[in-house]
Amino acid sequence: MRKLCIPLAVAGMLAMSTSVRADDGEVRQETQTRHYRLVLMIGPTEAVYTAAQARLERPSSGEIMLGGRVAGNIADVMPEAGGAPRVATRSTPDLHHLELHIYSRATGKTVPEAHVTIAVVDSDRTNHPVPVARMYAIDEGPDDLHFGNNINLPPGHYTIETAINGERARFAVMMPEGS
Numbered sequence: 001m002r003k004l005c006i007p008l009a010v011a012g013m014l015a016m017s018t019s020v021r022a023d024d025g026e027v028r029q030e031t032q033t034r035h036y037r038l039v040l041m042i043g044p045t046e047a048v049y050t051a052a053q054a055r056l057e058r059p060s061s062g063e064i065m066l067g068g069r070v071a072g073n074i075a076d077v078m079p080e081a082g083g084a085p086r087v088a089t090r091s092t093p094d095l096h097h098l099e100l101h102i103y104s105r106a107t108g109k110t111v112p113e114a115h116v117t118i119a120v121v122d123s124d125r126t127n128h129p130v131p132v133a134r135m136y137a138i139d140e141g142p143d144d145l146h147f148g149n150n151i152n153l154p155p156g157h158y159t160i161e162t163a164i165n166g167e168r169a170r171f172a173v174m175m176p177e178g179s
């Protein structure tokens, strides 16, 4: 999840290097299945880079995508203008970054590989499958590995349905106005 890094000059004045969580409208929920502990986070849109882009551009924030694809909307993939594989998305107020962190209940460790499905069910009970990408935040490193995407979530109530290697879990979330 994105952290708002305090610019170096400011950090210098504060005499400490720190970062704060973006909490504008962020959703954080936790649940368990038989084998996994799941943490769902929804926050501001993230710039997402492929590993090749990251090697070239050396971004200091955003996320590295290891697999899958990045979408801008629930229902459709939204490549950047020009069709290049750049996956940072257009920003709209309703565009959020949804990420599902999966931990083994046996070891407590991040689960880096799993068959994961995520769907957003809106108040009309329409089921929108989310294209699942594997990624991690550049400033947090591979331990941050999670599954998710940038998706369009206007204010409202949603059920997020997930399955991890066949183990199902659902989250009821509310996206507030102005988030």
Ligand SMILES: [Cu+2]
Pocket: 001, 046, 063, 097, 098, 099, 135, 136, 137, 146, 148, 149
């Ligand atoms: Cu992510």
